[in-house]
Amino acid sequence: LEPQNWYAGGRGSRYRQLFRHLSDLIGSGDLRPDEQLPSEREIAEIAGISRVTVRKAIGELANAGLIEQRRGAGSFVRSQPDRHEQSLSTLISFTENxxxxxxxxxxxxxxxxxxxxxxxxxxxxxxxxxxxxxxxxxxxxxxxxxxxxxxxxxxxxxxxxxxxxxxxxxxxxxxxxxxxxxxxxxxxxxxxxxxxxxxxxxxxxxxxxxxxxxxxxxxxxxxxxxxxxxxxxxxxxxxxxxxx
Ligand code: 16G
Structure with a gap:
């Protein structure tokens, strides 16, 4: 998560931009399965946005099955199953998913x-x-x-x-x-x-x-x-x- 470029070319609300940026990092393999995400506080500081916004983006990533929130330990990138998954609770397109x-x-x-x-x-x-x-x-x-x-x-x-x-x-x-x-x-x-x-x-x-x-x-x-x-x-x- 580079402070200068996380929102590069971003459209839509801030949390949506952060969601997309993090999901791109997961899709491209820059964030690997089982890798721990920085804490909400750290992400908020790097990205220069509020913790509420970060929490919302992290929640969406969990909904989309991309990360797993382990109580007391933080958020980790999930390895993708053989079957494809799409969230039923996040408004997402086929291409994006x-x-x-x-x-x-x-x-x-x-x-x-x-x-x-x-x-x-x-x-x-x-x-x-x-x-x-x-x-x-x-x-x-x-x-x-x-x-x-x-x-x-x-x-x-x-x-x-x-x-x-x-x-x-x-x-x-x-x-x-x-x-x-x-x-x-x-x-x-x-x-x-x-x-x-x-x-x-x-x-x-x-x-x-x-x-x-x-x-x-x-x-x-x-x-x-x-x-x-x-x-x-x-x-x-x-x-x-x-x-x-
Ligand atoms: C998803 C949507 C579909 C939408 C499409 C747009 C479901 C069940 N359906 O497949 O309603 O039209 O995405 O995808 O998720 P696109 O932007 O890749 O054309």
Missing amino acids: LEMRGITSSSKVLLAGLFQPTTQESTALGVGPNQQIARVNRLRSGDGTPMALEYSALPGDILPHPDKVGTSIYEILRQNGTAPTRALQRVTATNATSSVADLLEVETGTALLQIKRTAYLPSGRPIEYTNGYYRPDVYDFVSEIGLD
Whole structure:
């Protein structure tokens, strides 16, 4: 953690910047498994931010499964399991999640364009039937293994050029200052239809996790509705819960 560069090129809130900086250090291997992080007080001093902010960033890293907080001993970098993990309690993108674990993500765009919304999309996104929505359907892989199939819809004014989505939708939103800050997710179990199974390279009927995410701007405006199918043999969704 170099005092001069931890926030280099940072966007978003301070804790989010610190979270990203530390997760990058873990993803790149600069912070190794089992290595102890400096204390909250030390990080706050080096980074020139408050301890409350540091605590929030550390909490997010724990939620994301990147570090482990050992009572009385401090925070340690967790070694990554063979199965991939994604936090259910942190608002994170597919690309970000894999990158911070040092995994190369790739996407195959199956469809990208502007369309008239379906009733479900106009209800979820609060757009009128005559407003266009951007639809991006992607097969998403980590280190070459197909992991997820995501069907995303966003209001046309939020993503006017869906065909230009390279890797990450959230990165585009962040650049435009329209990244979501809150989301509602519904997780269900489902069986792969033959078309979904073909894309994910599993047998038809294989159990999959289906997650529908509606993500919102701070104003409360919904800006993303994604229906995703995740392979449970390679992907775990993890959340830390507590009484406080
Ligand atoms: C995650 C989100 C999905 C979002 C995508 C953006 C879940 C269950 N879903 O996969 O809703 O559209 O990230 O990823 O976590 P991107 O920025 O890499 O395109």
